[in-house]
Amino acid sequence: MITVAHDALEKLVAEMIGRAGSNPEEAGKVARNLVEANCLGHDSHGIGLVAQYMDHARTGALTVNGHISLVSDNGVYLLLDGNMAYGQVTGIEAMELGIDRARTAGAAIVGLRNSHHLGRIGAWGEMCAKAGFISIHFVNVVGHRPLVAPWGGAEARYSTNPYCTAVPATDRNPMFVLDMATSRVALGKVRVAYNAGKEVVEGALIDHQGRPTREAAVMYEEPTGALQAFGEHKGYGLALLGEILGAALLGGPVTDPKHQERNTICNSMLTVIIDPKGFGKDIPFGDLIDSMLAYVTSARPAEGIDKIRIAGEPERETSAERKANGVPIDPGTWARLVEAGVNAGLDRHQFDGIAK
Structure with missing residues (x-):
C-alpha cells in the first residue's frame, strides 16, 4: 500500500479537480469530501473517484461550478434541483437550507433531485447532527x-441506493451515524478490491449467470454480473424505498431504461430533518439514548472482538489513525490517480513527492 498524508492528498486532489474546470472554492469542497471519506475508512467514496469525476467534467456529464436551484417552497417542504452540479456542492447547499428551515419550523423535508454524485451520504447526516438535528436520508x-439484482433475480435492475440516519451527540456519546448502501457492499468497495487484486466478501456478488462469486472482476469485465442486496429481501425493499421516496416523490429520475446508460452518476435524495425538542423540551432524549447505549455496548464481546461499537465509531477511530499516520491507497487506485493527474497536466513528481 502507498501512504499519503491527508493534507497533502487533499491539496493534490483539489488541484486535479481544478484542472477539470472547477474554481478553487468548488475544487476545495470536492477534495475535502473525498479525502475525508478515505480518512474515515470509506475508500469506496474517496479519491478513487477523482478520475471518474474529471471524465464527467470534461464530457459535460456534470455541471462544473454549478449550484442548486429552488423548485418549490411550501412550509417545511423544500424542493431543490441539483442541476447535475457536484454533489459535494449541492449537498452542502441543500443541508444548509434544510437546517435553516428546521430552526424556524421545527422540521424540514428537503428534496434534492438531479445532483451529480453526492458521495458519502453520512457527510450530510453529520452536517445536520452537528447543528443539533436528527436527519433521515433516502437516496x-x-x-x-x-x-x-433484485432479491430472487439473476441480473441487475437498480443501483446501491444508500440509506442514512444521523443523531446528534449527547453529553456522554458522540453522534450516531448509520450510513450504508442497500447492497451487501457498495460498488466502490468492489472497485477497491478489484484494483487491489482481492476477492470480495462472500454473498456480495453474482456472476452473469446468477451464480454466487467472490471475483470483483464480474463488475468491471464482460460479461458483467451484479451486486446482491444486503439482508436478502430486506435490503431489496429498502433500496426500492430509495427510488420511491428519494426520487419518484421529488420528480427525480428513477431506475428504468430511460434513465440508465448516461455515463454519469445522478443522485436524488429525500432528507427529513427533525428537531429533537419538537415533541417537547421536557423529554429526556439524550439521557434515554445514553442509558440505552450504555446497556447495549455492555454486552460481552464475541471472540476476536475487542469491544462493542455504535454506528459511526469505527469511522472516528479510523480517521484518528489515518490523520496521524497517513491515508493508505492501493497501487491500482494510485496508478489511476497519477494517470488522471498527468493527463490533466500535472507533473508526475508531484505524486512521487508525497507518496511513501
Missing part, C-alpha cells in the same frame, strides 16, 4: 448501468 442512483 437513489441512476445514470449508469444497473448494478444490483
Whole structure:
C-alpha cells in the first residue's frame, strides 16, 4: 500500500479537480469530501473517484461550478434541483437550507433531485447532527448501468441506493451515524478490491449467470454480473424505498431504461430533518439514548472482538489513525490517480513527492 498524508492528498486532489474546470472554492469542497471519506475508512467514496469525476467534467456529464436551484417552497417542504452540479456542492447547499428551515419550523423535508454524485451520504447526516438535528436520508442512483439484482433475480435492475440516519451527540456519546448502501457492499468497495487484486466478501456478488462469486472482476469485465442486496429481501425493499421516496416523490429520475446508460452518476435524495425538542423540551432524549447505549455496548464481546461499537465509531477511530499516520491507497487506485493527474497536466513528481 502507498501512504499519503491527508493534507497533502487533499491539496493534490483539489488541484486535479481544478484542472477539470472547477474554481478553487468548488475544487476545495470536492477534495475535502473525498479525502475525508478515505480518512474515515470509506475508500469506496474517496479519491478513487477523482478520475471518474474529471471524465464527467470534461464530457459535460456534470455541471462544473454549478449550484442548486429552488423548485418549490411550501412550509417545511423544500424542493431543490441539483442541476447535475457536484454533489459535494449541492449537498452542502441543500443541508444548509434544510437546517435553516428546521430552526424556524421545527422540521424540514428537503428534496434534492438531479445532483451529480453526492458521495458519502453520512457527510450530510453529520452536517445536520452537528447543528443539533436528527436527519433521515433516502437516496437513489441512476445514470449508469444497473448494478444490483433484485432479491430472487439473476441480473441487475437498480443501483446501491444508500440509506442514512444521523443523531446528534449527547453529553456522554458522540453522534450516531448509520450510513450504508442497500447492497451487501457498495460498488466502490468492489472497485477497491478489484484494483487491489482481492476477492470480495462472500454473498456480495453474482456472476452473469446468477451464480454466487467472490471475483470483483464480474463488475468491471464482460460479461458483467451484479451486486446482491444486503439482508436478502430486506435490503431489496429498502433500496426500492430509495427510488420511491428519494426520487419518484421529488420528480427525480428513477431506475428504468430511460434513465440508465448516461455515463454519469445522478443522485436524488429525500432528507427529513427533525428537531429533537419538537415533541417537547421536557423529554429526556439524550439521557434515554445514553442509558440505552450504555446497556447495549455492555454486552460481552464475541471472540476476536475487542469491544462493542455504535454506528459511526469505527469511522472516528479510523480517521484518528489515518490523520496521524497517513491515508493508505492501493497501487491500482494510485496508478489511476497519477494517470488522471498527468493527463490533466500535472507533473508526475508531484505524486512521487508525497507518496511513501
